[in-house]
Each structure stands twice: as C-alpha cells, then as structure tokens.
Amino acid sequence: MKIVGLITEYNPFHNGHQYHIQKSLEVTGADAAIVVMSGDYVQRGTPAIMPKHLRAEMALKCGACAVFELPVCYATATAELFALGAVSFLDQLGVVDYLCFGSECNDLDGLTKIADILCDEPDEYTKFLKENLRAGMSFPTARQDALSSYMGISDCSFLLSDPNNILGIEYLKALRRVKSRIQPFTIKRMESDYHDQTLRSTYSSASAIRSLLAYSSSVLQTQQVTGETFENTPFSSILNELEDQVPKSCLALLKDYHKVLYPVYQNDFSLLMKYKLLNKTPQSFIRYMDVSETLANRIQNNLNDFFNYKQFCELLKTRELTQTRINRALLHIMLGLKKNNVREYMENGGHFYAKLLGFRKDRQDLLSVIAKKSALPLLTRLSDTDSISEIGQKMLRHDILASNLYQSVITDKYKTAFRNEYKQPMLKI
C-alpha cells in the first residue's frame, strides 16, 4: 500500500482542495491520501474561519482517508517552520511515501534546484547574496537576485514570487533537512491566485470564499472585508454562489453550521488580545514567537490606540514588519507560544504525538498500519495520553488551550454550548 501525504489548511475547504486530493492520488499512484491540517489557527497568523473538526469533516467527505492536526506552534509559524513542522510530521508518521503539493509553476525540478541552493548555500551564491544586502536590497529581493545570478537565469522571480511556489521550496528544504525518504510531487494549482478576492467559475481561492462567507454575516462582524459586496445578500443566495465553489457534500455542513460554529474572525478575539497585552510588559512580549524587540516596543507604544484586533495589527505595520508577521506575533502572545517552547520541541525531534481529527471508516486498515509503523503515539482520545513524553504533554497543553479558546469564542459569539477539547469526539465518516 502506497500513501500520499498532503499538507493543508482548508480554510475553508473548496473545489480546488478536492482536486488536489484526487490529482495527488492520480499522479503518485498512491492508494490513500493522508492529510496533516492546521487546527483552529492558520499560517497567516489568524483564527481559521471555522473550527478544525468541521474542516476535517469536509476533507474526509471529499477523499481524504485520515486527517491529523498539525500542532499549533507549527500551524501558525513562518513558512519555513510551518513546512518543517508539517514535513517532519508526515515523515515521522512512518507510512507516507509521497508528498504532493500544489504550486503555481508546476516545475518540481526548478523548485528543487532552488531548495538545494538554499540548503547548501554554496560560496558563490552566498557572495552574491552578501553583495546585494550590502547594496541595500531587502532580504527577499537580495535572495532572488543572488539565485538568478548563481543559477544563470536572467530572472527566477516567477518561481519566488508566488506563495505556493515559496511554500513548495520550503517543503523540499524540509524533506532534505529531515533526510526524509518521502518522494515529492507537485501539481498545478487549479484555484486562482492566493490573494484573489473575486469568485471564479469553479476554482476560486479560499480567500474569495472567506469574503463571501464574511459578507453573509456582515451584521455580526465588525471587520471590513475587501472584495465584492454581498452585504444585503441573504445566506440562501450565498449558498447558491457556493454551489459552484465547494463540493456538494460540504454544502450541507456549511448550511447547518452557519452562525452556529462559524464564521470566526480575528476581531472576535479583540478583547482577549487586549486583556493579554494589558497584562504584559514589553520585556515579556519578546519571549513570544515572532516578536522582535522593535515590535514589542511598537505594541507597547500603540496600546492606547487599540480599537480592535485587526485594526491594531494594521496599525503596527511598518516597511520592515509585514502584516502576516505581526498577525503571527500577536497570535503567539495570545496563545502563550514562546520562542523557547519551539526551541525545546525542535531539539527533541519536533513531534511527540499524532493527533487524529478523523478518519474514513472504510479505511480503518490505515490506522492499524500507522499504529504499527509510526514513530509517534497515535492520539485518538485526549484522556489517554500516558504514552506521551513530558515535553509532548506540554506541547499538547498548548494545542488544547488554543482550541478551548477558539471554542469559547464560538460559545460567546453564537450562544452555543461549549465543547471542551477533551470532549470533542473523533470523526468517523
């Protein structure tokens, strides 16, 4: 039995994701697709629009055989650490033969060459890079230019400017770094640009779909969403629009859980964020992942102008500090994720358990294989964590806190019953 691993966010799940699953099975010839997915928070440093169990259910209904949760410290990290966390997870799972990722370029050789250079850092490349930096270029520009010079291509910006190419390079770097036996594949993304806000006929971006869902609940939310205006559109019309964008089996879930479990926004955490920031000093901010001294001081100096979470993140932005970096930094402060936590995890192998969100009953055989081959304890119930090391317990507590917080926000927003992470049943589809 051959297995392909997929690294995903599904925020939310749409046609492009279903295509990714199917095409991955096709190009690799694998018998099953196993997914490692972000939990309730995603890589751009924000809460996911809907909870992980709902997103996992959609994936299972659309072809994934099992969905595992990526620990929150990796799910919300920089592209490099996100990729390393996800790839090393699939590697340690012990059963994954292939990794298949979507990219804009669909050029595995090109991406691999770049990944190798970035790993090996040959002298000539390093020389170009240093010269460029000395000439005052920003790091991304300097790196891109140094790569072009070294590889002899007049301009490799087409490979380094698209977000999924960049992520692909990081996956390839990570595979090398952990000396994985997993074989990489790439397919061309069928969805539109990552940042594209408008709906396409069948393959829109997750971002465009989030905008659509956001407008369907504009009464509830205070944040502005750029893109087309659906302000006065009733949810039934939104569902009609979504029919072309998400698999049929997901539509019922989107309908049933609208304003029950989702949408969830950054600004739903405004007061929590503010509370946490008021309770801390700049010195203590620096202990959290992605918080530099400059950012810590900016947070402190601008705290009086905190109006809501999103607005505050935008307020902190500078030429040097990107929006995503700031989102991540603040999220890490709120979730209590410290630099030395991640350092400790990485020094001890990076993973300590494989938390299963759900699986397909008709592929239960996979679980037996994983339980036998995996280097990680298979975690199906949070009440049963005896096999997890002490450091793993610490990592797990962070995951649980993050999810309980997310659930609390849902409870508060939609006046629904709170479901503690300990009580969340594993999905069996």
Place this chain on the structure above:
Amino acid sequence: MKIVGLITEYNPFHNGHQYHIQKSLEVTGADAAIVVMSGDYVQRGTPAIMPKHLRAEMALKCGACAVFELPVCYATATAELFALGAVSFLDQLGVVDYLCFGSECNDLDGLTKIADILCDEPDEYTKFLKENLRAGMSFPTARQDALSSYMGISDCSFLLSDPNNILGIEYLKALRRVKSRIQPFTIKRMESDYHDQTLRSTYSSASAIRSLLAYSSSVLQTQQVTGETFENTPFSSILNELEDQVPKSCLALLKDYHKVLYPVYQNDFSLLMKYKLLNKTPQSFIRYMDVSETLANRIQNNLNDFFNYKQFCELLKTRELTQTRINRALLHIMLGLKKNNVREYMENGGHFYAKLLGFRKDRQDLLSVIAKKSALPLLTRLSDTDSISEIGQKMLRHDILASNLYQSVITDKYKTAFRNEYKQPMLKI
C-alpha cells in the same frame, strides 16, 4: 474647618445619595464632604454599571467636594475588608473629622455595642458562639444568637439582618481597629431596601435603578434582570422615570453617555473570564482573594459548562458558597488580585497613595489642606508617582490594570475610543 468623610459606591448615583451628602453635612455640622468611592468594580464582586469618572462627576455635581478612589482590592472585598480599607483610607487622609453612614436602624449606640463585642470577643459571648456552632447553626445565625444571648436582648436580628447595619458595624469595628480619631455618625437611609427591585416615588434603591437602565439596553445585553419589565420602553421614557429618581444635574450625564460609556455588565467580561480560567490550574486559583479549595475545584469541574460569566457564577453556588462570595472570587481571578498581595498591603499600613478622581474648583482650598496634613501622597496624575513606595506602585498597577480592562470592555462594546487610565484627566467641576 471640619470635614465629614463618606464611604460610597454610587452604582449609580441617585437621590438617596444626594440626601446622604446633605444630611451628613447637617448632622455633623461639617464644612465639607469628602468621598471615598469604589472604582470600576464594586463590593458585590461585579463591575460597576458605569465607569468611576462618570459616577464621581455626578457626586461632585451633587455636593461632594472631592472624590477619591478606593483601591480595587478593598472595593471588591468582603464587608469587613471593604470597611477596613475605606475607614483606614479616610483616617490616613488626615483631614477627616467625622464619618457618616446610612443605616436601616439609625441606632448608633446599638451598632456600637455590637461592634465592641465583636472586637473584644468577651469570654461569655465566645462561649455562646461556640455552643451555637457546635449545635450546627450557620455562622451568621450562630453569631446573631450569641449576640442576643450576651446582650440580653431577645432578638437583635433587626440590627444584623439589614445590609447597611452590617456595613455600619464593620465601619465601627474598623474605626476601633485603626484607633481612629474620626467620630462616627449614622443617618436613616432614605432609599428603599438594598435588594428592592421596584421603583419608589423618590428614593429607589441603586439596584432598582440599575434594573431600569438594564432594560433600556436589553437589546445589547444577554443577562436577565429580575424585576419589572421595561423591555420595550424607549430610552426617553426611561429618562422620564429617572427624573424622579436621580438629581437633575445627573440626568444630562445619563443621557449623554448612555450606550457610550454605560451600561456595563458582568457578562461583558464573559470571554475574558473564560480565557483566564482556561489558562489556570485549580492550584493557582487558590492564590486569589476569596478562592477556597472547594471553590477552586468547583470552578475546574464546571468549566465545561461555562456559558457566560453570570450563569457560571450562579452555577457554582452552593449552600456554603454565597453568590456574592463567588462573584468576588471570580473577579479577583480575572483582575489577578492575590491573597498575598492584600496581606502585604495590610502589613504595610494598607494605603500608599490617595488617588483623586475629581474635586470642586470652588473647594480647591481642601486640596492644599490634604496635601499638608495627609499621611498619603496625593495622586492627581498617574505620570507623577515618584513619591509612592515600591509596594504602593504594585497596588497602583493593579488599580490601573483593572480600570484599563474596564475601559477596554467599553471600547469593545460601544466601539468608542480607548482611553488609557494614564490619560484620564482629573475632574474639576
């Protein structure tokens, strides 16, 4: 110049409070009334319905010459500690000659006798008390019965059952304890029963007025308020009702700041409370003021049934744990007020600054007298705290955090600009 000190909450200010100020000046013959008032949180363990600056402004407009803020650790404490904190503050202010408090009984001699017995704990009284406790009586009943037996009155329950009598006894105990030269007076309360929820012709309880204000904004709040229903009453009608209940000079403020600065409820802090509880262990709960081991365990065991702040407090109630006690305990967890904080403060004199919320410009002379005679540094600007001891700085940080939190909730609820406690101007009326 003779000065009378008043201990207040003004939650919110009403005719009964104005009467209290006027009558206090009259019965004591004092030239000025100085007020020490709770900040943004009150003694029953909840946030005040409106911020302290607004409540202080009303008091200044209605006869108070200066309003000082009672530190939050005393403002939200048990009756005994609340009284000790407030009385010792007035004492250390160095200029207060009289303390005048409202009581249901208007019997200073009767209250003083009881206070003396409770302070001296004569053997015979202690014997009665122990017997009663051994017989299985609850502490309040046992104490009441022991006092009756000792004093030879068939039943002194009329003195010990009314909340303002009880508070009066605590003031008298505190005056003895700090060996104060302040002379106590009492006047009969003109307002209706503390717990009375219905409006009276002119002197309603603060509780009834809070209910009225709550219903005027029932769309915004999720908590239930018992009492008459004003659900569909527009705010203009509510204001008409209030005309008979609050001084004219307060009406404009109530009108201007409705849904701008108030009303604020316990449930506006639901998510913050939940966040704090999720982040802690039962062992750490016990460190906070008013949290017993039993309560800490109840909190932990019921956390999954946290729906909102008020509902959770009600859920935790038992025969032994009163609602107010639970309110206070949870508030102290949220505000980070620990048992050893208060112990340290008490061991060092209890007060380290006199924080002035506002004063009447025509009585500026008072401030000079206070600045000269007071044992406490007069704090008029938070940027100017050099004269405050290190332990005082710690106490002040708790006060500031509590107020910034309250302001953040207002900002979040009414989408108004945040005003950091450091930027709050002192009132000059």
